[in-house]
Amino acid sequence: MFGRKAAQKLDDTAADLHRRYGKAGDIIANAVIAPVRNQIDTGCTRCARGKCKKHS
Ligand SMILES: [Zn+2]
Numbered sequence: 001m002f003g004r005k006a007a008q009k010l011d012d013t014a015a016d017l018h019r020r021y022g023k024a025g026d027i028i029a030n031a032v033i034a035p036v037r038n039q040i041d042t043g044c045t046r047c048a049r050g051k052c053k054k055h056s
Contacts, residue, residue, distance in 0.1 A: 002036070008045040010037045015046060015053070 014033045017025030046052035 002040045004040075004042050004045065007037065007040040007042045010040075011045045015051075018054075 010033050014025075014029040014037070017029045017033075019025070021028070044052055044055055047055050
């Protein structure tokens with residue numbers, strides 16, 4: 001049901017929340033995005049694109 005495209009969108013949204021709201025954004029991302037994201041069996045799409053600040 002969820003694919004790589006959805007994962008990419010969620011990863012981008014989480015990164016955007018972090019950029020805009022810092023720690024508060026992370027809390028929102030963890031509460032809202034992470035549960036959905038965890039159902040998608042694919043690695044961090046931002047790492048794959050070399051854009052990740054969380055894992056690099
Ligand atoms: Zn990453």
